[in-house]
Amino acid sequence: MKCSSITTWGAWALAGVLAVAACGAQSSIAQQRQKQADLEAKKKAWPWMNTSLSPDERADLVLKEMTLDEKILLLHGNGMAHAGIWQMPLTKESNGGAGYIAPIDRLGIPGINMSDAAYGVRSSGENGRYSTALPSNLGAAASWDRKAAYEYGALIGRELRAQGYNMTLGGGVNLTREPRNGRTFEYLGEDPVLAGTLVGQLMTGEQAQHVIGDIKHYAINDQETGRNIVNAMISKRAMRETDLLAFQIGIRDAHPGAVMCSYNRINGDYACENDYLLHEVLKTDFHFPGFVLSDWGGTHSTVKASHAGLDNEEPMADFFGPALKKAVDDGQVSVTEIDDHAHRMLRSYFADGVMDDPVEKSVVDVERDLDVAQHIEEGSIVLLRNQDNILPLESAKIHSVALIGAHADVGMLSGGGSAQVDPPGGNAIMPPGKGGTHWQEHIWFPTSPLKQIRLAMPGTKVEYNSGEDKSAAADLAKQSDIAIVFVQQWTSEGMDLPTLTLPDDQNALVEAVAQANPHTIVVLETGTVALMPWADKVEGIVEAWYSGSRGATALANILTGAVNPSGKTAETFPLSDKDLPHLTIPALPKRDRGQGASAVNAGVDARSTYSVQYDEGLKVGYKWYDAEHKNVLFPFGFGLSYTTFTYSGLTVTPGETTTATFTITNTGKRTGAEVAEVYAALPASTGEPPKRLVGFEKVMLAPGESREVTIKIDPLYLSVYNEATGKMEVSGGDYTLFVGGSSQALPLTQHFGFGHGA
Numbered sequence: 001m002k003c004s005s006i007t008t009w010g011a012w013a014l015a016g017v018l019a020v021a022a023c024g025a026q027s028s029i030a031q032q033r034q035k036q037a038d039l040e041a042k043k044k045a046w047p048w049m050n051t052s053l054s055p056d057e058r059a060d061l062v063l064k065e066m067t068l069d070e071k072i073l074l075l076h077g078n079g080m081a082h083a084g085i086w087q088m089p090l091t092k093e094s095n096g097g098a099g100y101i102a103p104i105d106r107l108g109i110p111g112i113n114m115s116d117a118a119y120g121v122r123s124s125g126e127n128g129r130y131s132t133a134l135p136s137n138l139g140a141a142a143s144w145d146r147k148a149a150y151e152y153g154a155l156i157g158r159e160l161r162a163q164g165y166n167m168t169l170g171g172g173v174n175l176t177r178e179p180r181n182g183r184t185f186e187y188l189g190e191d192p193v194l195a196g197t198l199v200g201q202l203m204t205g206e207q208a209q210h211v212i213g214d215i216k217h218y219a220i221n222d223q224e225t226g227r228n229i230v231n232a233m234i235s236k237r238a239m240r241e242t243d244l245l246a247f248q249i250g251i252r253d254a255h256p257g258a259v260m261c262s263y264n265r266i267n268g269d270y271a272c273e274n275d276y277l278l279h280e281v282l283k284t285d286f287h288f289p290g291f292v293l294s295d296w297g298g299t300h301s302t303v304k305a306s307h308a309g310l311d312n313e314e315p316m317a318d319f320f321g322p323a324l325k326k327a328v329d330d331g332q333v334s335v336t337e338i339d340d341h342a343h344r345m346l347r348s349y350f351a352d353g354v355m356d357d358p359v360e361k362s363v364v365d366v367e368r369d370l371d372v373a374q375h376i377e378e379g380s381i382v383l384l385r386n387q388d389n390i391l392p393l394e395s396a397k398i399h400s401v402a403l404i405g406a407h408a409d410v411g412m413l414s415g416g417g418s419a420q421v422d423p424p425g426g427n428a429i430m431p432p433g434k435g436g437t438h439w440q441e442h443i444w445f446p447t448s449p450l451k452q453i454r455l456a457m458p459g460t461k462v463e464y465n466s467g468e469d470k471s472a473a474a475d476l477a478k479q480s481d482i483a484i485v486f487v488q489q490w491t492s493e494g495m496d497l498p499t500l501t502l503p504d505d506q507n508a509l510v511e512a513v514a515q516a517n518p519h520t521i522v523v524l525e526t527g528t529v530a531l532m533p534w535a536d537k538v539e540g541i542v543e544a545w546y547s548g549s550r551g552a553t554a555l556a557n558i559l560t561g562a563v564n565p566s567g568k569t570a571e572t573f574p575l576s577d578k579d580l581p582h583l584t585i586p587a588l589p590k591r592d593r594g595q596g597a598s599a600v601n602a603g604v605d606a607r608s609t610y611s612v613q614y615d616e617g618l619k620v621g622y623k624w625y626d627a628e629h630k631n632v633l634f635p636f637g638f639g640l641s642y643t644t645f646t647y648s649g650l651t652v653t654p655g656e657t658t659t660a661t662f663t664i665t666n667t668g669k670r671t672g673a674e675v676a677e678v679y680a681a682l683p684a685s686t687g688e689p690p691k692r693l694v695g696f697e698k699v700m701l702a703p704g705e706s707r708e709v710t711i712k713i714d715p716l717y718l719s720v721y722n723e724a725t726g727k728m729e730v731s732g733g734d735y736t737l738f739v740g741g742s743s744q745a746l747p748l749t750q751h752f753g754f755g756h757g758a
């Protein structure tokens with residue numbers, strides 16, 4: 001049968017439809033064959049398409065053919081789709097993402113279409129597409145699960161490609177130095193070894209789908225207030241052992257194609273023209289071979305930025321377009337330097353597969369990805385309190401449950417800003433069809449706890465009260481066997497929280513409900529940690545984070561015990577704002593403030609003196625509370641299970657790679673996963689905080705089962721930055737290793753040592 005675009009009408013209509021379908025299949029096979037043939041032809045014509053050569057060799061071969069203008073085309077963006085500002089002639093040719101680098105057809109170099117993709121692919125609403133929302137990155141970090149992090153990235157990579165993108169702008173790994181940072185939910189917590197390891201897995205998963213991976217925001221972009229101007233003051237040692245260590249581990253493990261430099265200044269220089277950060281640390285010490293792109297509008301100069309190691313300006317060409325060409329013509333920037341920038345770009349195109357495996361749009365595998373999102377959330381929810389084993393809820397024994405607050409009848413919260421994923425079906429708290437997904441709109445995913453808990457508890461009466469009227473909520477709680485109060489804290493890029501206290505009088509709501517019903521459980525939907533003055537007045541506390549597209553199903557499975565919780569905090573829950581390293585985030589001077597809501601997004605002013613002193617230095621997260629002897633509400637690495645575990649028999653073998661071997665036993669009645677955590681105390685002479693995480697492993701154990709676990713400790717994780725030599729070094733002296741199930745429950749201890757000069 002020949003393929004034709006005309007179908008027969010009448011009795012032949014069905015046959016016609018089938019014929020068209022068959023023709024569609026044939027034509028796509030024909031297209032595939034044609035593509036293959038084209039690729040083969042290209043390979044013959046272009047030596048750089050020889051896949052047996054290394055990415056560096058291939059990049060050099062293309063580079064030899066390129067004109068200066070073509071090289072410069074690679075070094076800047078072409079505007080940002082859907083943005084009022086930042087438009088350029090080629091913006092409309094992009095795929096609708098945040099950034100677009102032009103193709104060079106003559107040489108078979110594809111355009112690079114970038115999309116934000118922190119917890120899913122951004123802008124699917126505006127582009128008429130579909131994206132799955134995973135749990136927030138901080139939530140997923142609480143899984144402490146390398147495999148889950150890989151799956152997280154692989155899902156994002158698949159959905160990016162299906163939507164026509166070949167580069168992600170995800171991979172956020174700024175450490176939670178300041179828990180009130182509005183972007184905390186986009187990052188992976190307060191510890192560099194945990195965050196670096198997980199971001200490495202996430203980006204490995206992304207890049208396995210042949211999209212260029214990106215790690216951001218390099219570096220010390222640890223608050224949003226004044227992010228475009230703030231000067232973060234911090235010692236080299238503190239940087240190298242905290243925030244930069246997370247980047248170092250992620251880059252070492254995943255080899256991402258790109259690093260995004262951040263908006264802020266560090267010790268005086270903007271990140272995107274900071275020679276120390278880009279040239280000395282990233283490109284020299286970390287041997288990063290890929291390219292550095294600026295955060296959006298984060299480029300401030302041509303010559304200085306180029307010399308310092310910025311390779312690509314996004315999203316415009318204000319400094320790295322004609323101005324860069326002129327700088328070359330004037331002899332201010334050498335052609336060798338341009339070649340280095342262009343080589344780094346091309347190298348990543350080859351290394352990450354975007355040259356050999358061009359993107360083709362396709363249908364997202366929605367069901368598969370929803371299952372992945374649910375599974376990751378199930379491993380990320382943290383059971384913080386379970387007095388008298390109130391959880392799991394046993395449907396057969398419970399007649400009635402009151403659900404209260406936080407729109408738990410219709411949806412669950414997500415984080416805003418450039419990370420925002422558009423909810424399929426729209427914002428759950430708006431009438432269908434109303435409301436877009438604007439920069440800082442509060443988006444509730446239509447995943448309904450009420451519906452899912454009802455499904456999971458057949459035979460139990462589950463009723464909802466909005467919590468707006470506290471006494472009505474308390475009345476419903478009083479009449480019910482169990483009360484579950486949902487509380488929330490919305491956070492976003494472009495803002496910081498003034499306090500970790502829950503907003504909207506929600507603490508009073510919890511108190512009122514807890515007073516009415518002793519069997520009260522609180523479920524938190526937060527982007528960072530929260531203060532809980534009522535913690536010992538409720539029987540259960542469950543942190544669900546921003547839970548993603550299938551959050552409610554995952555939550556219902558945890559609450560009813562279909563899934564045994566196994567998440568552990570990646571960030572310490574303090575008792576009070578007063579216990580944080582800084583009482584408040586310093587306010588922006590009036591003259592630096594932008595208009596209205598953009599106050600934290602102040603315009604760039606070279607004369608600004610706004611700075612933050614990160615004088616807590618090495619003491620980030622639990623290291624601060626440990627060193628300062630401050631009690632906390634829930635420590636780093638803490639989370640309960642419906643079963644129990646014991647630890648025994650620690651042996652430490654010091655060496656080039658020190659190993660720790662110990663046994664974990666499931667002493668309870670349920671199968672469950674335990675995260676084993678290994679911490680080290682360094683010799684007193686190093687002046688380090690009391691302990692640091694040096695290894696972890698999540699193991700699944702059946703009731704009564706024991707498993708011997710061996711953890712290899714990377715020497716980097718035992719190292720201290722030596723300001724004199726500029727290197728991370730293992731010091732000689734006495735060490736202690738601690739092993740257990742949270743940073744404050746470490747039953748196994750073993751001393752070991754290294755000779756001096758180790």
Ligand code: BGC
Nearest residue numbers: 098116169216217295296418
């Ligand atoms: C954010 C980046 C983001 C970029 C593009 C910036 O405002 O800081 O994280 O990738 O915009 O949307």
